Amino acid sequence: MGWLKGQVALVTGGGSGIGRAVVKRFLDEGAEGVGVFVRNPDHVAQLTEEHGDKVVVHAGDVRSPADNDAIVTKTVARWGKLDTLVGNAGVWDFMTGIEKLSIEQVAESFVEVFGVNVLAYALAARAAAAHLRKSRGSMIFTLSNSAFHAGGGGPLYVASKHAGLGLIRQLAYDFAPDVRVNGVAPGATMTPLRGPVSLGKNERRLSDIKGFEENIAASTPLKFVAQPHEHTGHYVLLASKENSRATTAHVIHSDGGWDIRPLR
C-alpha cells in the first residue's frame, strides 16, 4: 500500500457511500490529507472522529460557487497544495419516467439533477484548477453506467451522467498537458444515494428499495451489487502520478459488466 504517498486530495460527496470509501482508501494509500465536501453537518464530526487531522471537512452545497472555493481554500491552507480532485456528489432520479412528472416538475428536476451532477463538477474543476495545474495533478469524476447506457435511471439522471462524460472529455482536452482528467463509472452500488427534493425523493435512499440487491444482481453479468469500497482501487490508480501518467480522458467501468448484459 502507498500509491498516493504524500498526495493531497479533495473529495466531494465524501460524507457517505462511494465518496466516503474513497476518502478512507486514499488515506490508507498514504495520502497526506483529504479535504472533504459534505452536505450533512453530522458528517463533519463523523469524518473528523474517524480520520482526525488527516481530513478537513466543509459542509455546504456543491452547487454553490462559494462553497467550492471554500473547501479548496481550506484544503490548500492546511497542506499547501492539491494533487487530486474527486468530483463525486450526486443525486439519482429513482428511474422516474418523464410522463410521471408534471411539466413544471421536469423543469425543476432538470435544474436540480443537472445542478448537482453536472454544474457542481464544473464548479469544483474551476475552484481547483490553478492548484491542480501547479501540482500537475488530476481530476477524477464519478460517472455511472448511466453515462453510457439507458436503463439505469430516468431520462434526467441518464442525461446528466452522459453530460458528465462530455465534461470529462473537454476538461481533459483543455487541461492537457498539465492536468489529467478521468472518470470512474460505477454500476449499482449499495449506498444511501438519494433523490431530488424537486421530486419529493430526497429522503428516499437507493439502498432502501425493496429487492434492489437481488434484482440488480440477477441482471448483472458478474451477479453482484457492489459495496462502495469495491470501486476505490480505480480512483487510486487514476490518481497515481506514477501508474497513470499516460491516462487522460478515460473512464474506468466498475459496473459488473453492463456492456455485456444479456438482453431481457
Ligand SMILES: NC(=O)c1ccc[n+]([C@@H]2O[C@H](COP(=O)([O-])OP(=O)(O)OC[C@H]3O[C@@H](n4cnc5c(N)ncnc54)[C@H](O)[C@@H]3O)[C@@H](O)[C@H]2O)c1
Ligand atoms: N449507488 C449507485 O448505485 C451508483 C451507481 C452509479 C453511479 N453512482 C454515483 O456515485 C456517486 C456517489 O453516490 P453514492 O452512490 O455513493 O451515494 P451517496 O448518497 O452515499 O453519495 C452522494 C453524496 O453526495 C452528497 N450530495 C448530494 N447532493 C449534494 C449537494 N447539493 N451538496 C453537497 N453534497 C451533496 C450527498 O450528501 C452524499 O453524501 C454519485 O455521483 C452517483 O451518481 C452511484
